[in-house]
Amino acid sequence: xxxxxxxxxxxxxxxxxxxxxxxxxxxxxxxxxxxxxxxxxxxxxxxxxxxxxxxxxxxxxxxxxxxxxxxxxxxxxxxxxxxxxxxxxxxxxxxxxxxxxxxxxxxxxxxxxxxxxx
Amino acid sequence: xxxxxxxxxxxxxxxxxxxxxxxxxxxxxxxxxxxxxxxxxxxxxxxxxxxxxxxxxxxxxxxxxxxxxxxxxxxxxxxxxxxxxxxxxxxxxxxxxxxxxxxxxxxxx
Numbered sequence: 001x002x003x004x005x006x007x008x009x010x011x012x013x014x015x016x017x018x019x020x021x022x023x024x025x026x027x028x029x030x031x032x033x034x035x036x037x038x039x040x041x042x043x044x045x046x047x048x049x050x051x052x053x054x055x056x057x058x059x060x061x062x063x064x065x066x067x068x069x070x071x072x073x074x075x076x077x078x079x080x081x082x083x084x085x086x087x088x089x090x091x092x093x094x095x096x097x098x099x100x101x102x103x104x105x106x107x108x109x110x111x112x113x114x115x116x117x118x
Numbered sequence: 119x120x121x122x123x124x125x126x127x128x129x130x131x132x133x134x135x136x137x138x139x140x141x142x143x144x145x146x147x148x149x150x151x152x153x154x155x156x157x158x159x160x161x162x163x164x165x166x167x168x169x170x171x172x173x174x175x176x177x178x179x180x181x182x183x184x185x186x187x188x189x190x191x192x193x194x195x196x197x198x199x200x201x202x203x204x205x206x207x208x209x210x211x212x213x214x215x216x217x218x219x220x221x222x223x224x225x226x227x
Contacts, residue, residue, distance in 0.1 A: 044161070
């Protein structure tokens with residue numbers, strides 16, 4: 001399957017600082033990227049869907065000013081957690097769907113980022 | 119609001135047993151349903167289903183979609199301890215991919 005690289009895999013930051021998480025499709029062009037958050041022992045919760053070159057669509061309850069998503073190229077999307085607080089500590093994971101791939105194309109996942117805000 | 123519901127949430131079996139995991143959905147503009155297995159970090163892809171009644175099979179795993187009942191099942195035969203994981207069902211509509219809560223399967227020796 002295609003490869004999606006997510007970086008960093010683990011980050012610890014101080015409360016009030018911002019953290020950027022990168023999601024790269026390494027061997028395909030990703031027109032759509034999904035960002036999820038996962039709490040311990042819970043499922044993946046969709047935060048936002050981003051299409052290359054346009055603004056992300058955020059799920060209800062997700063603060064767009066806090067979770068900034070940029071999908072500036074067909075191989076890179078970033079999620080920036082601004083002014084992080086301890087309650088933002090979670091596992092964040094991206095998935096990417098390929099060029100020309102509509103909903104009949106599987107999405108490939110990054111390895112996820114474990115964010116701890118202290 | 120779109121919903122994806124999986125059952126059971128948790129299941130404990132012994133090696134060699136056969137299990138059936140369920141996923142039902144209420145989604146506008148349904149396009150496809152996917153099954154993933156999640157062990158430690160990223161979910162790994164198992165199946166994508168778009169057409170009703172056509173079984174997809176990979177080794178001991180198989181899955182089928184019923185669009186009339188808005189549901190899918192994932193079967194695992196002759197379970198092994200390595201099958202222990204969370205099995206996630208996801209549904210695509212025109213743009214989003216949403217997940218159910220997952221079924222945590224534990225296979226005991």
